[in-house]
Amino acid sequence: MPTQVSSIDLPVSLSQIEQTIINTTPLVLLAETVLAVGGARTLLPLADAVGAITCETLHANTAAFEAEFVDLARPHRGIVTSAQNLRLILDGSKFVNSKEEGVTDVAAVGCIPQYHGPARDAILAAYKAVEAEINCAFDDSAAAKCAGVGIHPQVLKTALSTTTEALRVLLQGSVDRLQLLDTKVTNALNITFASDLVSATATALARELVPSLKFFDEKEAELRLRLAEKNARTQEAESKAAAAAAKEDEKIAAMSEAQHKKIMEKRRKKFEKQKEKEKAKKMWQRRAEDCIEESAFDLRASSLSLFLEDLFVRLGSGGTRRKPKIAKGSQDFLPHQMALREKIFNKIRMVFKRHAGVEIETPVFELKETLTGKYGEDSKLIYDLADQGGELLALRYDLTVPFARFMALHSPGNIKRYHIARVYRRDNPQMARGRFREFYQCDFDIAGTYAPMLPDAEVLSVGIEVLQQFPELGSVKVKLSHRLLLDAILSICGVPADKFRTTCSAIDKLDKEPWSEVRREMVEEKDILEEVADRIEPFVCKVGSPHDLHAQLVKEKMFGDNANARRAMDDLALLFNYLDAMGVLDFISFDLSLARGLDYYTGLIFEFVLTSAEHNVGSIAAGGRYDNLVGMFSATEQQIPCVGVSLGIERIFGILEAHAKKQSAHTTPPSQVLVASTSNNLMVPRLELCKQLWLSNISAEVMQTENPKFIKQLHYALERGTPYMVVIGEDELAKGVVKVKDMASKDEVTAPRSELVAELLRRGCPTTDILTI
Numbered sequence: 151m152p153t154q155v156s157s158i159d160l161p162v163s164l165s166q167i168e169q170t171i172i173n174t175t176p177l178v179l180l181a182e183t184v185l186a187v188g189g190a191r192t193l194l195p196l197a198d199a200v201g202a203i204t205c206e207t208l209h210a211n212t213a214a215f216e217a218e219f220v221d222l223a224r225p226h227r228g229i230v231t232s233a234q235n236l237r238l239i240l241d242g243s244k245f246v247n248s249k250e251e252g253v254t255d256v257a258a259v260g261c262i263p264q265y266h267g268p269a270r271d272a273i274l275a276a277y278k279a280v281e282a283e284i285n286c287a288f289d290d291s292a293a294a295k296c297a298g299v300g301i302h303p304q305v306l307k308t309a310l311s312t313t314t315e316a317l318r319v320l321l322q323g324s325v326d327r328l329q330l331l332d333t334k335v336t337n338a339l340n341i342t343f344a345s346d347l348v349s350a351t352a353t354a355l356a357r358e359l360v361p362s363l364k365f366f367d368e369k370e371a372e373l374r375l376r377l378a379e380k381n382a383r384t385q386e387a388e389s390k391a392a393a394a395a396a397k398e399d400e401k402i403a404a405m406s407e408a409q410h411k412k413i414m415e416k417r418r419k420k421f422e423k424q425k426e427k428e429k430a431k432k433m434w435q436r437r438a439e440d441c442i443e444e445s446a447f448d449l450r451a452s453s454l455s456l457f458l459e460d461l462f463v464r465l466g467s468g469g470t471r472r473k474p475k476i477a478k479g480s481q482d483f484l485p486h487q488m489a490l491r492e493k494i495f496n497k498i499r500m501v502f503k504r505h506a507g508v509e510i511e512t513p514v515f516e517l518k519e520t521l522t523g524k525y526g527e528d529s530k531l532i533y534d535l536a537d538q539g540g541e542l543l544a545l546r547y548d549l550t551v552p553f554a555r556f557m558a559l560h561s562p563g564n565i566k567r568y569h570i571a572r573v574y575r576r577d578n579p580q581m582a583r584g585r586f587r588e589f590y591q592c593d594f595d596i597a598g599t600y601a602p603m604l605p606d607a608e609v610l611s612v613g614i615e616v617l618q619q620f621p622e623l624g625s626v627k628v629k630l631s632h633r634l635l636l637d638a639i640l641s642i643c644g645v646p647a648d649k650f651r652t653t654c655s656a657i658d659k660l661d662k663e664p665w666s667e668v669r670r671e672m673v674e675e676k677d678i679l680e681e682v683a684d685r686i687e688p689f690v691c692k693v694g695s696p697h698d699l700h701a702q703l704v705k706e707k708m709f710g711d712n713a714n715a716r717r718a719m720d721d722l723a724l725l726f727n728y729l730d731a732m733g734v735l736d737f738i739s740f741d742l743s744l745a746r747g748l749d750y751y752t753g754l755i756f757e758f759v760l761t762s763a764e765h766n767v768g769s770i771a772a773g774g775r776y777d778n779l780v781g782m783f784s785a786t787e788q789q790i791p792c793v794g795v796s797l798g799i800e801r802i803f804g805i806l807e808a809h810a811k812k813q814s815a816h817t818t819p820p821s822q823v824l825v826a827s828t829s830n831n832l833m834v835p836r837l838e839l840c841k842q843l844w845l846s847n848i849s850a851e852v853m854q855t856e857n858p859k860f861i862k863q864l865h866y867a868l869e870r871g872t873p874y875m876v877v878i879g880e881d882e883l884a885k886g887v888v889k890v891k892d893m894a895s896k897d898e899v900t901a902p903r904s905e906l907v908a909e910l911l912r913r914g915c916p917t918t919d920i921l922t923i
Contacts, residue, residue: 176306179303179307179310182345183280183344185344186314186317186343186344187280187310187313189345190273190313190316190320190344190348191277193317193320193352194270194274195235196352197266197323197324197351198232198236198239198266199235199239200355201236201323202239203239203358203359204259204327204330204331204358204362205240206243206246206362207245207331207362208330209246210247210260211246211247212237212246213247214260215262215263216233217233217234217237220233226267227267227271228268228269228270228274229263229266229267232263236262258330259327259330265322265323268319269320272315272316273313275312276310276316277309279305279308279309280309310344314344314347317344317347318347321347324354324355324358328354331361332361478579479588480586481586485820487807491799491803494620494799494803495592497620498797498799501615502612504615505566505611507568507594508565508567508568509567509569510553510567510568510569513552514545514546514571514572514574515535515543515544515545516544516551516552517543520551520555520783521547521551522544524749524750525547526749528547528575530576531547531576531577532544532545532547532576533575545573545574547573547575548573548591549569549591549593550593550776550794550796553567553569553593553595553792554750554779554782554792555783557780557783558782558783558788559783565596566594567595567596568595569591570590570591571590571591572588572590572591573589573590574587575587586800589798590799591796591797591798592616593794593797594612594794594795595609595794596792597790603754606753606775606793607729607732608732609795610729610734611729611734613771613795614628614758616797617797617802620802620805622805622806623760623765623770623802623805624760624761624762625762626758626761627737627758627761628737628757628758629758630696630740630744630754630755631743631744632721632722632753633752633754633755634714634715634717635709635719635742636654636657636742637650638714639686639689639690639715639742640653642689642709642710642712642715644679645686649678654745655745656668656671656672656675656676657745658746669687672686689742691743692741692742693740693741694740695739696722696726696738696739697726700722700726718753721753722754725754744756746774752778753774754774754775754793756772758772758795758797767801767804767805768801769798770802771796772796774794775792776792777792779792820851820870821849821851821872822849822872822873822874822915822916823843823849823851823872823873823875823910823915824850824852824853824863824870824872824874824876825839825852825875826853826864826867826875826877826878827858827863827878827879828879830857831857832878832883833852833856833857835878835883836852836878837852839876839878839888839906842906842907843906847917848907848910848915848917848918850876860877867893868893873893874893874910875891875893876891877889877890882900888900889901890909890910892913
């Protein structure tokens with residue numbers, strides 16, 4: 151080990167505190183740490199790039215890099231990033247996942263993210279620690295002085311140790327791949343110093359590129375042969391195109407000057423666009439060549455690392471060679487789709503307000519501690535956010551838990567609340583079935599002290615009334631049960647109390663899987679005894695009409711003297727009477743298999759499903775009673791009884807959109823009136839008329855050109871389906887009148903400007919202060 155340097159000659163420009171810090175810091179340790187951490191960070195994007203190239207050389211199967219496996223099975227930041235980088239580089243590759251015989255070695259190729267991911271996390275953490283420690287050491291603030299002046303050696307030692315182990319992992323991954331490439335490798339894993347490990351890892355990655363470059367040279371030679379053949383065909387096609395262009399030039403020469411000018415302008419724009427594309431392509435090629443030339447195949451060169459990091463960012467955001475992409479499990483909505491969604495939301499709000507609901511809003515993110523421990527096995531689907539100013543945050547999973555936090559924080563008393571907003575789940579999306587990672591929920595909840603089961607009945611009625619607003623959905627069935635009844639069943643059958651919730655999650659799958667599969671999961675995965683699982687079956691397979699099944703269960707005394715079951719049965723008897731009075735009992739199916747996997751339910755639970763075979767979308771709404779959730783957030787642990795229903799708007803929208811396409815349904819035009827002119831220089835009068843209509847809550851617009859021809863304005867109105875045109879010319883301006891044209895009936899009248907609004911309203915023109923239902 152080099153001799154420790156006690157002091158060095160320092161430039162006079164350094165301050166006294168800077169000189170003191172440098173003279174009191176173990177310089178060899180500082181140098182070794184900075185070189186190792188900085189060098190290791192430079193290798194991170196290079197390792198992913200080289201690993202991807204090796205996958206192509208080996209014709210590897212890269213299915214293990216897909217997000218649906220990595221993001222759900224190993225949601226670690228480093229692993230997810232490395233897998234994403236591999237996917238970005240290999241996207242569109244003809245060499246991976248090909249029919250040619252490839253390598254399927256799981257450890258060396260399929261698990262590249264498992265090598266590079268942890269190393270990435272460790273090296274970046276060490277880099278941040280060293281960077282922060284060096285910057286803090288030179289801070290002259292009072293807080294910094296209290297914390298101690300100087301660079302603490304323990305921070306450097308920890309960062310160096312972490313980086314050393316991470317480099318060994320990167321090196322091991324490269325060595326394993328080199329062995330698959332039939333390249334002899336020397337044992338470099340016993341290197342002591344981290345800076346030497348950086349060099350060894352860079353050397354291994356460079357050697358890994360050698361057989362890959364040879365492979366690509368062979369492929370390039372094959373490509374050149376094909377290109378030569380293609381060029382011959384292209385030259386023949388160009389000759390024919392030139393002859394055709396000559397004939398076209400003859401036709402253009404015979405045209406008028408205006409037509410000739412227009413065609414030549416189109417050609418110029420097309421040529422410039424093609425030139426820009428070629429320029430951008432050459433720029434990236436030149437930059438890549440410059441980086442490789444500058445690095446001289448020294449993979450530790452920062453220029454190559456920065457180039458690759460920039461390339462990953464560009465590819466991840468659409469890149470220079472591919473179309474923009476939207477994040478998996480999310481969606482854009484076009485104007486006609488938003489018009490349909492607005493109608494849906496307005497109808498839902500109308501029902502909520504009919505039941506005296508008031509609207510609230512909560513943040514799209516919550517403290518992570520607010521959300522954790524509330525969703526059972528689904529907690530793994532919560533989207534975590536990076537540390538923000540010392541707070542661990544997460545995107546909201548639903549609207550119920552934020553509402554419980556809202557109740558504990560603000561104590562608004564008895565409330566009927568509704569909330570329509572986006573929620574986020576890190577689920578495996580199934581777009582065709584309406585399952586997304588970002589989607590809207592429409593919640594209606596009743597919180598506070600009310601008569602028993604009366605809020606439960608009203609919430610169910612609200613859900614049914616909402617779905618009745620959309621006859622396109624077909625018939626609806628509400629599967630209903632009680633959480634205490636399910637707990638009683640499990641207790642009677644001998645399920646240990648600590649396995650109630652995991653057993654419930656298995657029972658909840660009975661609507662999708664046969665009993666045999668559910669039983670297998672209970673026994674093999676949930677560790678439930680076979681005889682216990684067999685005792686559960688007679689209970690959970692019972693389904694029937696509310697009054698009939700309730701009477702049967704009471705008559706057969708299936709629950710014995712269980713107190714929970716007795717209370718649940720009393721609640722349900724009262725509920726069925728209320729639902730009958732509200733006229734919605736016929737929609738209810740009493741189903742003991744219903745479990746609902748969320749941990750916070752304490753009483754009534756239910757799911758709304760569409761019974762039409764045409765709509766295979768699963769549950770379209772769900773909810774239940776959660777009396778203990780608010781108390782989790784209250785300092786006094788005060789409990790506030792709550793019950794609510796949550797509607798999945800995306801599934802409703804998908805069905806209604808498909809129905810609208812079949813029916814070729816008329817969409818609402820963007821505006822009701824187009825203000826047009828028949829003369830030039832009338833932009834100001836057109837805008838004045840628009841302002842008059844806007845102040846009267848009538849949707850109106852003008853063409854965004856200064857002197858449009860009237861025929862173009864007419865075509866504009868027809869294309870957009872605008873119902874009315876208000877036309878003004880020089881004569882109308884002088885007389886203080888306008889022409890009102892009904893586009894459907896072709897009727898046209900002249901009216902004074904002061905009576906314009908009255909004339910439009912008389913003809914049935916709607917105003918924007920009336921919601922479109």
